[in-house]
Amino acid sequence: MKKILIANRGEIAIRVMRTAKKMGIKTVAVYSEVDRNMPHVTYADEAVCIGKAPSSESYLRGEKIIEVSKALNVDAIHPGYGFLSENADFAELCEANDIIFIGPKSKAITVMGSKLAAKETVKAYNIPMVPGIDEAITDVDKAKAIAKDIGFPILIKASAGGGGKGMRVVSAEDELESQMNRAISEATSAFGDGSVFIEKYVASPRHIEIQVMADTHGNIVHLFERECSIQRRHQKVVEEAPSTVLTPELRAEMGQAAIDVAKSCDYVGAGTVEFLLDENKNFYFLEMNTRLQVEHPVTELISNVDLVELQIRVARGEVLPITQDDLKIKGHALELRVYAEDPLNDFLPSVGTLETYKLPVGEGIRVDNGIGEGMDVPIYYDPMLSKLITYGKTRMEAIQLMKKAIDNYKVEGIETTLPFGKFVCDHDAFISGDFDTHFVKTHYSPEAIEAEYKEEAEVAAMVALQQYLKDRETLRLPN
Incomplete structure (x- = not known):
């Protein structure tokens, strides 16, 4: 595998390219007309425009992406997440054109893409599911x-x-x-x-997902869990690994269940099995995401594994270089999805130009970024600008580092979810670990952030006043 085309944009495209370059593999970027100056375009070894701004006319054009791949002698395509990543037809198209699709086979994508089909498939493995019926009634x-x-x-x-x-x-x-x-x-x-x-009805659920990785030789491992309960509009915003509520025994049980889900559909590559966990620590299978997840960095940090590298190795037909016994949890990681959204206005998209855009740096801080200062935030795609990730020896260390990183992340010109991330990290329910998927509904309000802004402004004013009085006193001192 000498050349990979990344059928995506923004931060995930750069993330995949970074590992490919580390492995000595050439990279090809594709881009829409509006993305011509995006960082992923210049980061790649080669780049090709594939259409107009709307994704239906660019990033979702499977035939065009195959055409570009063949013209540039591409060996494999990495779909990232979103767009074509869970499109079984595109996976088949790659196979038909002798191009490696860095992901599962089309059959697994199809089966796990249907909730009813997925439940039917995993039944033989006795995977716990929310009790109910799979038929519609009116009686x-x-x-x-x-x-x-x-x-x-x-x-x-x-x-x-x-x-x-x-x-x-x-x-x-x-x-x-x-x-x-x-x-x-x-x-x-x-x-x-x-x-x-x-x-x-699961009254107070937590959203727990298990990362799995499978090769073509029958080996499957799980890389522990991610806690994804902090959500708005059923979309994750803050993720962490490991979860605060899983015991080693429950972790092992859920990990094995995730492996069994992967076995049920002959899974290959990186995948994530999602579960609901109720207040009594009972877990229920929700679905399987047949791709790399947005929140994969927190897993990489606590397991010291490059998931993209494993994806590429598996796609090349290699045996997984790790076993379950090799994998240990070390430390704690948090991720905040930095969206171009206004948390004071129901998280509605915030469009405009990034007049100021400075990323935080330092030990334990990782930013998977896909945009730059002076650029416009496109209205055509998902509004995520970057992922801010922190890692510490303990959960509290990771939280404190996240708060510091948020303070040092400078954005002007648009609104972002950075203040919401700070609100979460400051909240007693999050700090204690006593929260569920209703966190935003139960604890969050725009007024809470506005109150925090006001308090910070008052503190800053007091500090400025004290400094002013001190400076004035100094000036009055006789020589």
């Missing part, structure tokens, strides 16, 4: 029987849509009929279909 009596079987509280969900429409949490049997009728009515109005699913 109240049948619903009562199912609810008694799985136990309250339960969650009623519309089968024909989402967005919270036709969704009800039911705590007791005497509420079931009225709540189900409401759910059916709402679902009928919203989607024209009143049928619903029923499953056990």
Whole structure:
């Protein structure tokens, strides 16, 4: 493997290129017209424009990317995450053109891309799943029987849509009929279909995911867990490794379950198995992400493993150079996704020019960055600018380092999630480890950040006043 094309943009493109260059592999960047001056374009050995700004006319053009790869004698394509990374048709297209797809086979992508198909596939391995039914119903009596079987509280969900429409949490049997009728009515109005699913309601879940890596020789390892419960709009913002709530026994049990999920679909490469963990430490399989995750750096730091390098080695047909016994957790890592979003305005996208953009540096600080000062933030893609990662011997050391790094990350011209990251790191619930996926809903408000801004401004004013008085007193001293 002498040349890799990275079918992506921004920080993940640079991240993959960095490892490829370390391994002596040439790199090819692709870019849209609006991304012509982005750092990943100049960082690569070669770069080719593949279309206009919209992703449908550039980064999602699989045939065009294959055409460029063949013209430049590319041996393999790394899809990063997003765009074509979980597109089974693109993986097949690579295979058909004798280009290595650095990821799983198309069959695994297809199976794990469907929640129902994934659940059916992993059944043989007795993977714990949220109790419920995999069929849609409208019969109240049948619903009562199912609810008694799985136990309250339960969650009623519309089968024909989402967005919270036709969704009800039911705590007791005497509420079931009225709540189900409401759910059916709402679902009928919203989607024209009143049928619903029923499953056990996990009241205070934590989102725990396990990183796995598998080679083509039947070897699979897990690289421990990541805690991903700090989310807004079901999208992760702060991640860490390891989790504060997993015991060694539970970690081993969840790790084996993740390995079994990978076995169930003949998985190859890097993948992540996601679980819900309830307040009683029961875990349930959610889904498998068949690609490298955004939050992979925290795993790399605590395991001292380069996941991209392992991806490339596995794609070359090599045997995994590590066994489960080789892997140990060392230290603690945090990651903040730095989005061009306004945390004071419901995390809405913030567009504009990066008038000032200075990254923090120092021991234990890593920034996977994909943009530069003076550049415009494109409106066409995911608004993540970078990932700010800190690593310490202990969790508290990593948190304190994150707060320092946030303070030293200078951005002007747009709003970012940096203040939200500071809010999280300062919050007692996060510091104590006593939080779940409802953290933002329960603890966060724009007023909380505004209050912090005000307090910081008052402290700065007091310091300035004291310095002024001290300087004035000094000037009055006689010679």
